[in-house]
Amino acid sequence: MTTASRKDVARIRLHAQALAEHELHSPVAVxxxxxxxxxxxxxxxxxxIGIRSPGLSAADVDAAINSGAIVRSWPMRGTLHFxxxxxxxxMLQLTxxxxxxxxxxxxxxxxxxxxxxxKARAVAVDALTGGxxxxxxxxxxxLEDRGIGTTNQRGYxxxxxxxxxxxxxxxxxxxxxxxxxxxxxxxxxxxRLEREEALGEFLVRYLRGHGPATVKDFAWWSQLTLADAxxxxxxxxxxxxxxxxxGQTLYLDSATxxxxxxxxxxxxxxxxxxxxFDEYLLGYQDRSFSIDAGDxxxxxxxKNGIFxxxxxxxxRVVGTWRRLVKxxxxxxxxxxxxxxxxxxxxxxxxxxxxxxxxLGMPATVNRLVDIGSDPTRAAAPA
Numbered sequence: 001m002t003t004a005s006r007k008d009v010a011r012i013r014l015h016a017q018a019l020a021e022h023e024l025h026s027p028v029a030v031x032x033x034x035x036x037x038x039x040x041x042x043x044x045x046x047x048x049i050g051i052r053s054p055g056l057s058a059a060d061v062d063a064a065i066n067s068g069a070i071v072r073s074w075p076m077r078g079t080l081h082f083x084x085x086x087x088x089x090x091m092l093q094l095t096x097x098x099x100x101x102x103x104x105x106x107x108x109x110x111x112x113x114x115x116x117x118x119k120a121r122a123v124a125v126d127a128l129t130g131g132x133x134x135x136x137x138x139x140x141x142x143l144e145d146r147g148i149g150t151t152n153q154r155g156y157x158x159x160x161x162x163x164x165x166x167x168x169x170x171x172x173x174x175x176x177x178x179x180x181x182x183x184x185x186x187x188x189x190x191x192r193l194e195r196e197e198a199l200g201e202f203l204v205r206y207l208r209g210h211g212p213a214t215v216k217d218f219a220w221w222s223q224l225t226l227a228d229a230x231x232x233x234x235x236x237x238x239x240x241x242x243x244x245x246x247g248q249t250l251y252l253d254s255a256t257x258x259x260x261x262x263x264x265x266x267x268x269x270x271x272x273x274x275x276x277f278d279e280y281l282l283g284y285q286d287r288s289f290s291i292d293a294g295d296x297x298x299x300x301x302x303k304n305g306i307f308x309x310x311x312x313x314x315x316r317v318v319g320t321w322r323r324l325v326k327x328x329x330x331x332x333x334x335x336x337x338x339x340x341x342x343x344x345x346x347x348x349x350x351x352x353x354x355x356x357x358x359l360g361m362p363a364t365v366n367r368l369v370d371i372g373s374d375p376t377r378a379a380a381p382a
Contacts, residue, residue, distance in 0.1 A: 001242040001249070009212050009245055009289045010315030012256065014267050016211050017280050018052035019312075021266055025053060027064035028084070034209035035202075036081040036091070037279055039072055042178075044275030044309070045082055050358040051274060058359055066172040068186055073169040074160060077223045080170075087205075088183070089166065089190035090198045095223060096164045103161070110154050112161075120148055120158045121167050125182065133171055133179040199228055200235030204253060210283045211252030212243050220285035270347030272312040273321060273332075273355055281317060282307055291317040295337050311336065313344055321348075329362040 004012075014020040017034070024030050030052045031037060039045025046061045049070075064070045068085060075083050075091040078099055083091065107113065120143055127134060127142045134142065140155040150158070159180070162168040171181035193201060206218050219229040233240075233251070243250045274280055281290055281299065290312070291299065299308050299320060311319040311334065319336035332352050340348070349365045356363030 001244050003244045004212075006245060006289055007315070009243075009250065011266075012212055012252065013210070013280070013289070014315055016207075016209055016252070016256065018209075019267055019272060019280065021268055023054055027053065027056065027061050028069050029053065031070045031082050032084050034279060035087065035205040036075055036083050038079055038277045038282060039082045040080040041276050042072075044277055045072075045080075047275040047355065047358060048278050049082065051272065051354070054268070054354065056358065062173050065178070068171070071169055071187060072178065073183070074163045076221075078160070078164075085187040086189060086191045088169070088187060090193045091202070092164065092166055094195070094198055094202060094228070096166070098223065098225075100161070100164055103157075106157065110152065110157055112154060112157065116148060117158065117161055119146065121162055121165075123148065124162055124167055124180075128168075128180065128182045129185070131181075131185060133174075133181050135174065135177065135179055139180050196231060196235050199224070199232035200239070203229065203232035203251075204236045204239050207240060207251055208253040208255075210279065211256065212245070212250035213252075213284055214248065214250055214286065217284045217286060221283055267312065267315060269351050269354075270313060271318075271344050271351050273348065273351040274310050274312060276309045277307045278310065280312065281310060290315060298335075298337065311348060313347070318344070321352075329364065330356060330359065331364045331366060333366045 011020075015022070018024050018030060024033060027049050030049045033052075037045060037048050039048075043058075046058055049061050050056045050058065061070075065072065070082050071085045071088055072080055072082055073088055075081050075088055076095040076099075123142055123146050124139070127139070136159065139159065140150045143150050143155060143158065148154075148158070159168060163183075166183055168180050169183045169186055170178040171186050172179060202222060202224070203218055206221060207213060210217070210221070215226070215229050215233055218224075218232070219226050222229070224232075239254050240251045241254045241256070243252060281287055284290075287296060295317065297303065299310055299317065300306065301308070308320045309322060310317045311321055318338070319334060319340075321332055321334040324331040324333065332355075334348060336344075352363050352365050
């Protein structure tokens with residue numbers, strides 16, 4: 001077992017998360033590395049890919065989505081993620097049963113039983129077979145036309161349920177939104193894994209894009225039970241490495257060269273501007289390796305599950321930022337948790353320049369404002 005410091009963990013995570021000096025060269029390479037990237041905020045999810053592959057544009061990510069090279073669906077935690085298409089099927093087989101079982105009370109509140117769900121599935125298959133597609137509004141209208149009410153969140157719940165159970169996923173981009181398609185047509189080739197094999201694969205792929213991390217981190221991220229997470233650990237023992245940090249055992253993909261990375265890894269720029277819900281902070285149950293406990297409430301104000309865009313320096317979260325759309329350009333406001341040096345301020349401005357280039361817009365950076373210890377002044381999501 002390798003002994004490492006907390007700073008080593010932060011450095012190696014920068015490497016695993018593709019935020020260090022090495023580069024990935026396509027949206028596919030990024031999503032393959034990360035396995036799943038939270039993407040309910042569509043623009044923030046696209047920037048999470050873009051910042052991990054310098055030189056990409058939003059149009060490049062859109063092209064990968066439109067071709068089906070990456071897929072946006074609900075593979076875990078009941079939340080939208082970008083995932084590699086071939087992996088979505090086995091992920092759903094592991095995660096969906098528990099999630100679907102947990103919706104029984106909500107289904108009863110919405111007066112949705114299995115017969116209604118299956119009727120909605122039949123509508124989806126009938127309306128979308130043969131490569132056809134529907135907007136969300138169009139699909140809801142198709143349900144209404146067949147006598148299935150969609151008000152009071154019934155329609156959203158039906159879409160989510162059909163995606164969780166492997167019928168639907170989001171397809172190409174039409175305007176500012178995506179259209180619904182049949183999963184088996186949009187992703188005709190799925191990897192087939194037996195359950196225990198899939199649990200081991202799930203853990204290894206998580207560690208490849210997030211490690212070092214604990215089994216509890218993985219269980220939280222995947223929403224698998226700890227028992228299943230430990231089965232994955234047993235199955236994948238020959239593909240992972242253990243690391244001792246202050247008496248705690250963390251794991252990482254055995255392909256990672258810890259000796260070379262521990263002291264040499266540097267993040268790609270002095271300050272990284274990561275979007276809301278970025279995996280660098282969100283992807284762990286224990287976030288203390290990247291942020292002080294007192295600052296966490298500034299990133300998740302109200303502890304309501306909304307993660308603000310963050311600034312990262314030397315592997316630590318050092319502030320939040322937000323984007324204001326003004327005409328054809330963007331204005332960015334930043335709120336550091338403490339005083340920023342000229343070097344950090346210049347690094348933040350450069351990183352925002354990369355963000356603006358990604359979007360194809362000019363950008364203006366407002367002055368840095370220290371919000372001190374008042375989390376109520378934290379920025380709104382970008």
